[in-house]
Amino acid sequence: MQMPYVHIELLEGRTDEQKQGLMRDVVDAVVKNANVSKESVHVILNEISKQHLTKNGEFIGEKA
Secondary structure, three states: OOOOEEEEEEEOOOOHHHHHHHHHHHHHHHHHHHOOOHHHOEEEEEEEOHHHOEEOOEEHHHHO
């Protein structure tokens, strides 16, 4: 059975509890819809600093 890897990129600013809840929900969705075991699902969450992202040429961090 293949081991699914889910990559999530998210702007910084969420609590550990929010991130853990998100990852748990993603695992549950993959298990339900991909017919794999919970133990085989890997979730990688990358937090992006607001200082490292621009939108329309403006740094996101400047709007915070």
